[in-house]
Amino acid sequence: MPLIFRRRKSGYTLVEVMATVAIVGVAMGMGAQLFIQFQKFYISSIARAELQRDGRVSLELMSKIIRQAQLSSLTITTDLGQSTFDRIRFTTPDGREWIYYQNGNKLMQQVTDVAANINISILTRNLYYLSFYFPNSLNPRLLNISMALSKPTFPGQHKELQMPTQFILIEN
Numbered sequence: 001m002p003l004i005f006r007r008r009k010s011g012y013t014l015v016e017v018m019a020t021v022a023i024v025g026v027a028m029g030m031g032a033q034l035f036i037q038f039q040k041f042y043i044s045s046i047a048r049a050e051l052q053r054d055g056r057v058s059l060e061l062m063s064k065i066i067r068q069a070q071l072s073s074l075t076i077t078t079d080l081g082q083s084t085f086d087r088i089r090f091t092t093p094d095g096r097e098w099i100y101y102q103n104g105n106k107l108m109q110q111v112t113d114v115a116a117n118i119n120i121s122i123l124t125r126n127l128y129y130l131s132f133y134f135p136n137s138l139n140p141r142l143l144n145i146s147m148a149l150s151k152p153t154f155p156g157q158h159k160e161l162q163m164p165t166q167f168i169l170i171e172n
Contacts, residue, residue: 040154047159051149054124055163058107061123062100062145063168068092070172071141076132084131093172102130105150126151128160141170 012020069090076085079101087101099110100123107123107130128150135144145166150158 043153044159047151047153048161051126051151051159051161054126055147055149055161058123059145059147059163059166061109063166065092065098066090066100066143066145066168067171069098069170071170073097074143074170076134084129085133086130088132100132102127107147124149135167143168143170 066088069092073089073091075089077087077089078085079087087099089097089099091097095114097112099108101108101110105127106125107127109121109123111119111121113119126149127147129146129148131144131146133144133146134140134142136142145168147163147166148160149163150160153159
């Protein structure tokens, strides 16, 4: 009577377990890499949106006020250590003196009212470059503002945004 050996089917072989572990390991590695890329994209998108918002709000606010400047009181200067004309000072018809300037990475607004009360505000903390200039000597009422913003995203990396040059026609 021949002996028949029956094999038990109640487990997995070592080869099956190793193949499963390898496949799961590759899938987890790809999933982790995908997660890291998604996180970098999200942080970069948030930084870009913040820079766009800060740039638009700052330019719109400065444009609105500078349009009201008395042309005879308007001066554009530079601070020591700066390579561009990054400070504008003027008076509006209501007697207030306005100054916009770059202080490190901050865009500052200083307002002095007729009673000599000084109010200093930070318009953005992400300023990289600021420049005021008169582009055309034929129209002395036309002023340009050029601005670039930068925000750190990851160690050693920054998201940067160059805002379109803003042309302002001074009305007073």
